[in-house]
Amino acid sequence: MDLNAETFDDILRSVDLGGVLANAILGGIAARSARLDLVGFVILAVLSGLGGGIIRDTLLQQGPPVALTDPAYLVLAVAGAVIAFFAPFRGQWSQRSLVLLDALALGAWAAVGAQKTLDADLGWLAAVAMGVVTAVGGGAVRDVMLLRIPRIFGGNTLYATSALLSSVEMVVLSSLGLPTIGSLVAMASGAGLSLLARRYGWTLPTEIRIPRPRLLTDAGARLRRRRTTGASGDEASPPA
Template identity: 35%
Template sequence: MTALLTGLPQVDIILILELVGTFAFAVSGALLAVRKGFDLVGSLLLAGLAGLGGGVIRDLVLDSGVPNAFDTPLYLLPVLIAVLAVYLTLIRETRLRRTLLVFDALGLSLFCVMGATIAHDVGLNPVACILMGVTTAVGGGTLRDVVANEVPQIVNPEGVYAAPALLGAALTTLVLELGVFGALTGTGIVAVVLTLRLLALSFGWRIPRAAHGSGEERT
């Protein structure tokens, strides 16, 4: 693997991205459990689905053996820390109820970069790398929302979700193809995706509806 600008092997930076992204998504799951009035078991379930689901889907699609979430106990640590932090109210929803969405946005931005990078590393073509980056980014959050009986963020018209992940995965694939992926470029892409998602939430940006000119829900 190509060495990064920091001098660390690429696998190390990917591990860091995955652990931080797992924690961020797990926090969003635990916060949703609080909002729904679930117990600690429910919190662990939603946190685990959110934090590990995207990576499990990625590993199954890539046929890379036992998914990392089951093969390496280290991946369970961010989930447990997230559940504990929410339980002890070290992390909690604000009055604006934005905390969950902020952590979800952070996980989204990290996982789209990580998913595309891992797909590129196993030799997938650029289009497949982009799709795998998006799948990794949105998979866990979708599982979380479905189990909690929430409208999945990926189809929620109140804000853009998959589009920033698609852009992040595409930029990651581009810099990988150019051979200039590193700590600096990877961090920059994460920052771009995170900023776009947060701006979309703040300003109410939306993707056009499925039917042109449609406003209210059709019957």
């Protein structure tokens, strides 16, 4: 069955709001690990759930951020903080539900960010960048507030890479006149890659070690041995 644009926008908004709630709860869980009070829960939940969209809308300068014009966004962000404050979220199914909503929101946010940038008559590169910012911005701001290195910078399973994939797909399919299909593909592929990365522990390399030539290594070792022998006084001293 083919969905019209209005129906799909409603579905995308529902997934978007579900992602706001899920990421707000994740922000509250981060607040619990940092032993913050209820105010800290609310602030981290709002930043985590709404930060990426607010950054995007501020940079695009196309009016007030949607998180401020649509009350449902802020209400769900605060609700996520309250839920995280009272619920431990230690069960297996609750954790899986949050992971699934987070993965779906990743693709949806990347698609929405890319499409809004294209609607603002900006180029494809800006659209890809804004798609990634929308998807990962909230989590990065949350980590900075907790004095942590943002998780998207490495050492974790693919997240920004999944957002990048979704953004590129959205830009390509939207330029072909298929924005609805692009949103579906972006949401599915971004969520799928994120879930697979969590399942199998896929990460990007953190550094590349370039081996030193053996000749230089051997020469350096001989020089160190010579210096060590001279310093210890083991070499024979000349006769008096």
